[in-house]
Amino acid sequence: MEATRARAGCCGGIAEMLSYVIRRVIALLPVLLIVATVGFLLIHLTPGDPAAVMLGPDAAPDEVERARHEMGLDLPLPVQFLRWYGRVLRGDLGYSIFLDRPVIQAIVERLEPTMLLTGMSLAIALAIGVPTGVWAAVRHNTIVDQACMGFALAGVSIPNFWLGLNLILLFSIYLGLFPVAGYTPLAEGVLRSLQSLVLPAITLGSGASGLIARITRSSMLEVLGQDFVRTARAKGLRERLVIFHHALRNALIPTVTVIGLAVGALLAGAVVTETVFALPGVGRLVISSVLRRDYPLIQGALLFLAMIYVLVNLAVDILYVYLDPRVKYV
């Protein structure tokens, strides 16, 4: 009977769930507005004339004037501000003079490697992090625990560009198992594409796997100390069943919340990892635009990545409420 009630609490509230999702999406609007404002301010906080800075010291005055006009910098500030909002709402993130194409197009063209890389890294991080954390918790205070946590700490501490270079050295240069760098698009074969991302994904996922292992271990330890686990053991269930069926399902809830955080770190880490492995993704686009001072592109890419980050965290929050019936839809 207890079980039926719990089930009703979990799935009976589809309407409740839906209204929660809608409320959360509406609550997202001010955040996106602020993100857009920060993106706008970015250009206007630049010391000096952004158009002149962007084109460099050799640019002719009329070229600078034309760039100013194209970027709308010759308009009064409030007009620029409103125009910026209007454009962002329509999904128009501006025009990159350097790449000679709309910012959004430049981003979309580079999206495939970044999304695949981030996804693969997260998968690797979970595949390594969760079992490591569980194993450490089950063997609490033993050499296994210490080894697992040492491994996790190393994962959190290792600079991913250094790990990447070492992996290239070992697997590509000495052993010749993987391509040194570069990306094979999905269109040229899924398998080859994934193969070109194996080393980058391990590189990028190492930090997140350490983080996930540590969170999983501590929440697993907490759950293993609870009464219902003792009850499960007392009624003679096999240890395997207790750990995987009873404890793990509850212990994974904090792990889910950390995924949102991890995706932020992965998106930021993609900038570095794509540079190490010469992957033509959004991260490298960001870096080259920063080095060239291509302001519309920096603005657009920052906005785009922040939006992904915010949306992933929203998805995680919703998943969290779904997984943990104790959490109310507030």
Added chain:
Amino acid sequence: MRAVEARPVAPVQPVVFAVPPGQLIWRRLKRNRSAMVGAITVGILATIAVFAPWVSPYDPIKNDLANSMVAPGSRFLLGTDNLGRDILSRVIFGSRISLTVGLVVQSTAVTIGTLLGLLAGYYRGPLDDGVSGLTNIMFAFPSFLFALAIMAVLGPSLYNVFIALGVVGWPTICRLVRGEALSLRSKDFVEAARAGGASDLRIMLRHILPNSLGPIIVAATLGVAGAILAEASLSFLGLGAQPPAPSWGSMLSRGRAYIWNAPWLTFFPGLAIFVAILGLNLLGDGLRDVLDPRLRH
């Protein structure tokens, strides 16, 4: 009639610790093996950084083209780079850049974060709404990307790295201190201080701040590690320290081109970053075990 003798008010008994709290923490820290490993690593690094000119065998900046790309050996322990500069000397001097970045950035972050967090958590109301709103905006961006955007505006230089990382660093501390202040402000000992006529400023500085010091120290230690990694990453991307400064990150960035035939150019600076961050993380974790009993595991 006997004059009512003013009954002496019982003097407030100072809390007597069997052992002063500082010593107690030190004792517990000493028993924590990983914390000690971390502390010793960080201590060695700091010593090397302070005495860099005396311990480094060669000039870290001066080119010596006759000795370029020498493999690690007895004369150049960690080899030389493409301009003939001794890698060991550059790694030694690089510790100065990394530790300075870590300390300056975290001092800025801790100062701003603690100040705003205390005010927001203690006074609540509109001030809190403002501060919390601001921190939430900052958390809407992955912080490294935000630092990258600031670097784009300010232009590449080590000095601008301080600013960018300081700006993105404070919200973490602020959120932490705000939470502490919020929960401490209604505790009995704070009420007692208020009843005794202590000013808001005194309550914040003498009662709330010392009691939230533990979590702040832990977060700041881990934050130093984060700042060092972020500086190394920015320098690796060409946005931080500019040549010929021997920043670990830019050494890796320049050495990449030679990874085929001279991997020592990238291996040792990277190892230095790894060791520094590992040491700080070990120390931070150990401090957390000792200072923050809620998070024991």
